Amino acid sequence: MSGPGVVSSFQKKGKTKVVSIPGTRPSIHNSQLLLSCGIPSLDYLIGGGLPVGSIILIEQDRYDVYSKLFLKYFLAEGVMNNHMLTLASLDVPPQAITSDLPAPTDTEPEEVSAASKQMTIAWRYQSKTSQPKTSVGNRFGHNYDLTKSMGTELTSNIDMALWDGSELEEGRGMLKNKNYWSLLQVIKKRIESSNLATSSNKAKTNVLRLGLHSVGSPLWGSEFGYQEKDHKWQSLTTFLFMLRALVRTSFSVCMVTVPAHLFTDPALLLRLQALADFVVRLESFQGSEKETNPVFKDYHGLFHIVKLAAINSLVPPILDSTDWVFKLKRRKLTIERLHLPPELSETVNRNQEDPLNKPIGLSCIGGNLPKNLDF
Structure with missing residues (x-):
């Protein structure tokens, strides 16, 4: 019904105002605020970046070499x-991780000169454009050089909190583990003191990055002694559940690495994967049969994408x-598509004059037809 004095309840929806924070950008799909993980190829695989309020779970490689690089x-x-x-670790001193961060660089670490790009197969192919690289990436974030460490002039001005379990509080409620409870209290205080909670009316000018290293290892508690046998793991799953609640209701992102190869209970990994938004698994070739396999000679491990989140969207x-690998070059770590070499059988090198493999000729062009044909 329309007419004078009647106000319609339908209103045109205006554009959603996106918060502008340094180091972030809105997603082109749903305007979700994204942060870079530091690795452009990883940003591409998870949808352009890590959404604010999400958790990415990394299942460590056996020797915790490459998962530490991701962190x-x-x-x-x-x-x-x-x-x-905020960096938390009980297996390695947090100071040892922050003192060895890769140094930023203005150019690609693996950049090659134009002279080395010339093709040497044939001179007529030099005018052809080169094929795109197998690595995927987008220009979001910075470039880093693994051969150099970040100077203290950059890290000294950062609001950074390092937690090594030196100050512990008694656990409460369902979370009896002192380490997990104390870390949660540190994260909660950081969010509240900086007004990063979504319930706060103050304008957001920064985000909190949480890096939790090797959570669930034997140094985090006594669960390996008795709770693993009973398939409980109550403290670890409760901690991740409460951590997700803190991250989801604040302007923060979290990267958690877990020693999945130490977990003998398969149900535990399923619960952890359900509590995280993104889950990836690193399968290093170090110490395995694949290390000497010529198929994987150019790579250092398989990169398994276990779970992708659908935040503010219907599908991830x-x-x-579906097949991805990671490669540690001299100066950087990249994630690429797995390209297997062509499979050449022994019949490829067979002599061309072999009468059994001669093509059947046609009499009209001077070919000789075989006398006996087998059907």
Whole structure:
């Protein structure tokens, strides 16, 4: 019904105002605020970046070599954007991780000269454009050089909190573990003191990056002694559940690494994967049979994408491939598509004059037809 004095309840929806924070950008799909993980190829795989309020779970490689690099990239990107940082670790001193962050560089670390790009197969192919690289990436974030460490002049001005379990509080409620409870209290105080909670009416000018290293290892509690046998793991799952509640209701992102190879209970990994938004698994070739396999000679491990989140959307990002690998070059870590070499059988090198493999000729062009044909 329309007419004078009647006000329609339908209103045109205006554009959503996106918060502008240094080091972030809105998603082109749903305007979700994204942060870079520090590795452009990883940003591409998870949909353009890590959404604010989400948790990415990394299942460590067996020797915790490459998963630690992922964490260093994540923290280094926070330093370059002046984000608030919180690093927690009981297996390695947090100071040892922050003192070895990769140094930023203005150019690609693996950049090659134009002279080395010339093709040497044939001179007529030199005018052809080169094929696109197998690595995927977008220009979001900074470039880093693993051969150099970030100077203290960059990290000294960052609001960074390091937690090593030296100050513990008694657990409460369902979370009896002192380590997990104390870490949660540190994170909660950081969020409240900086007004990063979504319930706060103050304008948001920064985000909090949480880096939790090797959570669930034997140093975090006594669960390996008795709770693993009973398939409980109550403290670890409760901690991740409460951590997700803190992250989801604040302007913060979290990267958690867990030693999945130490968990003998398969149900535990399923629960952890359900509590995280993004889950990736690193399968290093170090110490395995694949290390000497010629198929994987150019790579250092398989990169398994276990779970992708659908935040503010109906479906998660759709990837154009399912097989991914990671490669540690001299100066950087990249994630690429797995390209297997062509499979050449022994018959390829057979003599061309073999009468059994001669093509059947046609009499009209001078070919000789075989006398006996087998059907």
